[in-house]
Amino acid sequence: MTQEYLTVTTLTKYLKRKFDADPYLERVYLTGEISNFRLRANAHQYFSLKDDHAKISAIMFKGAFQKLRFQPKEGMKVFVVGRISLYEASGSYQIYVEHMEPDGVGALYQELEERKEKLRNEGLFQTPKKALPRFPKRIAVLTSPSGAVIRDIITTVKRRYPIVQLVLFPTVVQGTQAADNIVQNIQQVEKIGNFDTMIIGRGGGSIEDLWPFNEERVARAIFEAKTPVISSVGHETDTTIADLVADVRAATPTAAAELAVPVLSDVLIKIKEQQARLERAFSRQIQRKQERFERAKQSYVFRQPERLYEGKTVKFDQLMQRLFQSVQQIYHLKEKQTVQLTHQLEQVTPIYRVRSAKQETTYLEKRLIEKAEQYMQEQRQRFQKAVQTLDLLSPLKIMGRGYNYTTLEGHVVKSIRQVKTDDAIQIHYQDGRVIATVKEIKEGGE
Numbered sequence: 001m002t003q004e005y006l007t008v009t010t011l012t013k014y015l016k017r018k019f020d021a022d023p024y025l026e027r028v029y030l031t032g033e034i035s036n037f038r039l040r041a042n043a044h045q046y047f048s049l050k051d052d053h054a055k056i057s058a059i060m061f062k063g064a065f066q067k068l069r070f071q072p073k074e075g076m077k078v079f080v081v082g083r084i085s086l087y088e089a090s091g092s093y094q095i096y097v098e099h100m101e102p103d104g105v106g107a108l109y110q111e112l113e114e115r116k117e118k119l120r121n122e123g124l125f126q127t128p129k130k131a132l133p134r135f136p137k138r139i140a141v142l143t144s145p146s147g148a149v150i151r152d153i154i155t156t157v158k159r160r161y162p163i164v165q166l167v168l169f170p171t172v173v174q175g176t177q178a179a180d181n182i183v184q185n186i187q188q189v190e191k192i193g194n195f196d197t198m199i200i201g202r203g204g205g206s207i208e209d210l211w212p213f214n215e216e217r218v219a220r221a222i223f224e225a226k227t228p229v230i231s232s233v234g235h236e237t238d239t240t241i242a243d244l245v246a247d248v249r250a251a252t253p254t255a256a257a258e259l260a261v262p263v264l265s266d267v268l269i270k271i272k273e274q275q276a277r278l279e280r281a282f283s284r285q286i287q288r289k290q291e292r293f294e295r296a297k298q299s300y301v302f303r304q305p306e307r308l309y310e311g312k313t314v315k316f317d318q319l320m321q322r323l324f325q326s327v328q329q330i331y332h333l334k335e336k337q338t339v340q341l342t343h344q345l346e347q348v349t350p351i352y353r354v355r356s357a358k359q360e361t362t363y364l365e366k367r368l369i370e371k372a373e374q375y376m377q378e379q380r381q382r383f384q385k386a387v388q389t390l391d392l393l394s395p396l397k398i399m400g401r402g403y404n405y406t407t408l409e410g411h412v413v414k415s416i417r418q419v420k421t422d423d424a425i426q427i428h429y430q431d432g433r434v435i436a437t438v439k440e441i442k443e444g445g446e
Helices: 008-021 106-122 148-160 178-192 216-224 241-245 253-260 264-297 307-347 350-393 395-399
Strands: 028-035 045-050 055-060 077-087 092-102 138-143 165-170 197-202 229-233 405-408 424-429 432-437
Touching (some): 028 055, 106 216, 106 241, 138 148, 138 178, 148 197, 148 253, 229 241
Parallel strands (some): 138 165, 197 229
Antiparallel strands (some): 028 045
């Protein structure tokens, strides 16, 4: 019996397919220590993950590596997310890393993503944002009173728009007490109710430092605030849930101040420009009105006011003539209708109907007499014709020409066999009858 041998390539492809088809290896969460790491600029990164008893090769493609918020180092403990596959060229399995975080903050990142997903599903991020007032009078600032944030905001606002009133609400922006203090100050600003804008800010820091601004209660307080909120938390690369819920996100405290207020000098320049444009427009309006007034003064309306009524007089005469013609037409029409109605009324009055019925009766009576006479004449003619016809068919007429007929005991004798010698017979003529006795009977025509 011949044994079938596999090639190394065939076996490797089979094993690779097993790795790729296994759903448990499609997304794997690992924790371990970075080993054999050497930073390659603008390229894929190759290294290993190990613990006390095992090691696995790892590769992180350039696109995923550029998204990291930290610099991996040799010996650093990390959390990685990726898929397990087999590299056919060497026959070794490895993990393709899609995401990596330093050990200790991975749980926070996972919690942050879950919280973002929850609030996004509730619509807190997609709700239409409130517009910032263009010329605010009072701005509430929620930040630490001793940090650089408040100094940057004050400096920027005084330089750009010194007439606005800044009100600082000292706020704890880091630590376990921070979230409750932020919510409390937001509610206090809303309770006072006379602020045009609210700025919530703090400087940069790690995810743990910025965590109070990722708390759900802070996000809901910002969402429920009626005052437009500018969020300036961390550096430009840091994005917190507070930034997503706020009406406007600023990259830095200075940018928040610039978004909150305009430049007063620019506003004054625009006001003066608008004033000059308004004055020029008003002057042009006065000039146009003056020109119209001068043209109106030269109009014939003022020089010959009677000409205003010439056209109206002619039109009035035309309307009067049309009115007279319309009245005449209506009168003739009504008169014609009256005659027609009178004629119709006469036709339906009892006297007219009796007269008409009498005339019709006389006419019908005359027709009846004529028809009766005609009918009698026709009947007489028919009678005479019938008499003539009957006379032609009468036996007496025939007997008048010499014919007769014989009867025996009231019966007509049609043959010699009906009589015998000595029978008393009667011979009928046109003018009478003869009674005879049979003497002899002969057959034949003699």
